[in-house]
Amino acid sequence: MFESHDTIASEHQERCWQEVQELLKDHEPKEIEWDALTLLPFLTMCIKESLRLHPPVMVISCCCTQDIVLPDGWVIPKGVICFINIFRTHHHPSVWPDPEVYGPFCFMPENSKGRSPLAFGPFFSGPRNCIKQTFTMTEMRMVLELTLLCLRILRDKESLRKPELILTAEGRLWLWVEPLSTSQ
Template identity: 70%
Template structure:
């Protein structure tokens, strides 16, 4: 009952519990993930247009290109005899490649050569996990005295400097070209990115986001997409049996995924949703009550309580999901009426503070999976890996899958 009751309550009454999230403040600042109250509401309104379908449409070409680079690497590795690949490593780099293009219009070639910026983000994600486990170092002044604290702040500075440089360069272009002409030219060329949208965003009073707030939102988006890794984890966990793979291939055979094509991939969508049910990227969310909250059954959660909601537990509840450990995408068949609560499946959280970028994540997963299954046969490794909850639910030791290139005649 708790998730249903809590989802109906304002985000100002049940804000995020900051015990863990405060560790991210030096990196992410007061972005949408960590802000609260009026600031969160204000930023949410300004950021929503960044995920409008007209902005997302051109990103499909970026996903296609980034997936193509990854697949070319797989083809080369297969020719060399390496077919057992750590999907998390490959998909993480592909995701970051796409993100830098969508957020900053920047091509780092990170899938083909090392990138300091990408290395810093990966290092920050790993350090936050270690920091979380060292409860006696949660006070900043103690953590800052440790080698990991030095590394953390060095990586923060590198990431911040990169984002600041992009914002300043774009703002100069906006001023010199005039905001209207700048927007018109980029919209016509379909090259409007996340930074552009934030620079041009204004509230009803004509007030814009500061450069510091724009940096916080850009860094937050990069963290959400890689640090929590919904696209990465959702893709990596799709270990389809052969019959399902064949069905998806049949569905995608005539398509080179475009925005309009994505609506014609119902079975692929079902497979992704079932993967996210079995292995949600974020396993737990926490909220703190700032006043008494009455649940539908009459029970009251007292003010000051921290409510921990297990997404993994909800997704594996046998009273909602029969045989919850079995991979069965037909649970999400749109042709079959569902009696379960809409809050029985919450891989992107729920309520007012759900993931604003979930359409972006689902779009990327659909494009990359469709192209992958047209070009490769993807088979699970011999052993099912153990899952380890860190920032996200990860496969311990990596998620190794076997990929076999498909010839044109076998598709």
């Protein structure tokens, strides 16, 4: 089972690598503009899928500034403090067909149709959302782009999630890294 997961992960990595190669075609990495990094759609879907499965911020709290009527008629009165479980939302089977499986294609536009924009919110939304959301996404694209150019990454050991103030990994994340010249 793990082997097939690793094979799929490898295919995703290969596709990301090709996308990066395409972006860089006639350029040096240092010539790539910050905005051009948004032209990595599959890599972006992979980042989003990682944030869906493992949202660093799992729960946030909000104070209702008005009465909120839920779809089944229950009302959360103004002034009540609610805890919103981002992790649970990201793993809810009514929204995500195969919630525990890593599947970046769920973020393709045609597969996102009809899904509430609130079903995926690692940075949350509304007036208290993460002020560094765009920066963080671009930074992750950039780090992955530069990493994929020279390294192939494989999982070394299985890691379990460790929920703390933010989500971490029990015993840390162990990766196996190969220079690309020897693995390609």
